[in-house]
Amino acid sequence: MLKRLALCLLLASPAFAVQPDEVLPDPAMEARARQISQVLRCPVCQGENIDESNAEVSRDLRLLVRERLVAGDTDSQVLDYITDRYGEYVLFEPEKTGANLILYYLGPVALLIAMGGAFVYLRGRRREDGPGTGLSAEEEARLKELMKDEPGK
């Protein structure tokens, strides 16, 4: 966070994020504006959203978001409006299209694969008996006992 903040601070006058004069009179609409601001990335800082950013351009974006909301746009219309003008780069949650699907589905798919692999491994652990596995007599006996308990499998 350090240098990105430093960078933004150097670019901007020492003003801090959302200013009192930006706040909309309607609290519900302001809350929506804040929600949207947190998904939008400040184009000149390093990874800050426009809600936290002190850069001039973030202030412009915040005002733009509020303008669109006052004009009656829905949340997704506001995001589309801004993405059209500033590119996908300003979205902190990239669009679920094309190659980005890999990003979104990698976690669940990896979990399933890992669970599957673990299942096979665990089943193998349970069955491992035969000679050559280096079991001691004591362990051998325990294994027999174990297998006895689960005759169905």
Next chain:
Amino acid sequence: MIAELGHFALILAFCVAIVQGLVPLIGAHKNWRGWMAVADPAASAQFLLVALSFGALTYSFVTSDFSLQLVFSNSHTDKPMLYKVSGVWGNHEGSMLLWVLILALFGAAAAWFGGALPPRLRARVLAVQAWIGAAFLGFILFTSNPFTRLAEPPFNGQDLNPLLQDPGLAFHPPFLYLGYVGLSMAFSFAVAALIEGRVDAAWARWVRPWTLAAWIFLTIGIALGSWWAYYELGWGGFWFWDPVENASFMPWLLAAALLHSAIVVEKREALKSWTILLAIMAFGFSLIGTFIVRSGVITSVHSFANDPERGIFILAILAFFVGGALTLYAARASSMQAKGVFSMVSRETALVINNILLAVSALVVFVGTVWPLVAEMAWGRKLSVGAPFFEKAFTPFMIILAILLPIGAMMPWKRAKLGKLVRPLVPALVLALACAGLAWTFETGRSLLALVSSGLGAWLVFGALAEIWQRAGRTPARILRLPRADWGKCTAHSGLGIVFAGIGLLMAGQVEDIRVAQIGEPFEVSGYAITLESVEQFDGPNYVSTTGTLKVERDGKLITVLHPEKRSYPVQAMPTTEADIDNGFLRDIYLVIGDKQANGGWAVRTYIKPFANWIWAGCLMMAFGGLLSLTDRRYRVAAGARRTATNAVPAE
């Protein structure tokens, strides 16, 4: 002169590291005792030399020797002493030197306390550790020499980045590095075991304390960084999913996985090759973290050095160590014979699931972190992956983990009956549901987040208590006689629950107010009446401060008086906010003062942050739990006591 001595010591350390990396390795291979014995004194010498070098740099900072390029760029005579010292590692070169110092310290510690290790294993561990040391010493000497002199020393320095002039951040890097570098021990042990071709319970017993120590340091380091962000950045955020934060979080997740899988190796002699792989990956991710931070490849705030040459050097180190270790792994992993046999429902299985969840969640964080880079290189798409993505993609794994944890922790080794197992957990479940209901009622209705997080948090805490109760045979007298490892487990798992509850309740229930406050006119924020009393300017040691005095009252009773500050550092021409916080058990009142407005008022931000402290309290509990485990009698008395494979299965 002192600086030159430091530089010279560093070069000597580099030479010693190369000797330490070669001679004992050959000795271990040929079984020459004399050659193996070189490792111990070499490790001590390497540590002393790096310490000398680090001392020389610290001396230069403390005495403000501006003939050194590094001191000139990062220090100033007016800077308070604490930050003159912490300035040593508040920059690229110095922080790498600290990295190597800690690396050498761990190596030396293995030499000093590793007397009971089999000599051959010890020689190999120290040799691998020396290779890592040599690589990074070379990196410092060839690309980032901290002792570069200036031809014409200036009168004064350029000062340290004011954001770094903070006690929380002064100690954040050393702890993080202790964690990152601590994992190098697990790595060295893993590689040594691969060379040896043998992993047994004794090996796991050796690796666990090192990993545990590294994990404790990482926990504290991450918590310090997050706490610093909370009070310093001026809006009370505590985690940003910034690439550099992720770089420290991935090794943390993998170290946590490694801790748990090493238990299975130690107690049951199973999961051996997986544990080796985890040890390699955990340190691999530390190196990736170093690469991300140092190369500036994923441009981020922490990158002191956006220098491609350094990036390539570190990438080469990364490729050599991780690639080499993985190749060795591919060649040797099949020789790791697993012994333990267990059924599908057993603690072994529970720990396997723990490992899957932690490893996959680390993978998600990793892919999210590098995705902008991948997308740009492969498809020319410029995009960003930030907090909203990570919150959605990462959280489900933690929810599953939290649901399963108390059940898994109850499991006996080898095999279990689920029905019998769950019974002692019923009271915990009831209490958890009650807490969830309570959160649902008190948090203004809107948040599922508060419900889920407080429910899961309570489930973890009460589940851990139920386990302790069960373990003591439901006899109060026996509770105090339980081994510290049991208490450590209970504390760490409860700490995790507290963190979950704190994060959820904070995010669900925080209140924010931004307004222009006139002096003497009170305003109300969620039941608190706040009055801006006065605003004054005064001079600090190396900054100018604008300080507000605000009175916070509730129902006519004075709660606290807070003094948020806005500081301007003239040397670096940079402002910082110093929020003032009234810390409470159930909520923090967080005040920030902004600019003077045209109509004579001041911009004031007020945040009410419920349960904020629980996040860091929980982290401390986790770290303390780790410490309790680390001081368990078994490690103190029997650490390294060689155990043969035949008696390696305790009847637990």
